Amino acid sequence: MRDSRVVVLRDAWSGLGPSTITSYELRHDSTGALVGDAQRFVEGEPEVVRTITLAPATAAEFLGLLAAALLSPAPYAAHIEHTDDFPDIRLLVYVGPEARTSGFAMLSTASQGPHHAPWAVTVGGQAFSCEGSHLGRAVAMLRKLCP
Secondary structure: OOOOOEEEEEEEEEEOEEEEEEEEEEEEOOOOOEEEEEEEEEOOEEEEEEEEEEOHHHHHHHHHHHHHOOOEOOOOOOOOOOOOEEEEEEEEEEOOHHHOOOOEEEEEEOOOOOOOOOEEEEEOOEEEEEOOOHHHHHHHHHHOOOO
16 A cells, blocks of 8 residues: 555544544645645535645655555454444455456445544455554544544
């Protein structure tokens, strides 16, 4: 995933308080930066639209976190600790032709907690789960760009 050319993130939350969705669409540019747009919706209404850039070193750190995530063949089961807090995070990352059918890996979670672990990962038609903080830390990097 370190060489990914396209990253799309849909970061949604619902519970007590206004529902939010923030979407990020990023592409590698010729310098190695990830550039694109972030748009935030609150209760379905657009609130913020931003052009965002992850400088080459930050983009490398972000993609490095994705690449460092350890996958397990164990089935995914969301970690739910309490009620009225419902994240729905989906990350689509271009990983190249080795993913066979689409070239994309889908990473998603409905887990609560600081890093939203575990995550469900589908790549090349195979399903995995992912524990640990890497994917949540990568998402947190994008969240700082469109709070």
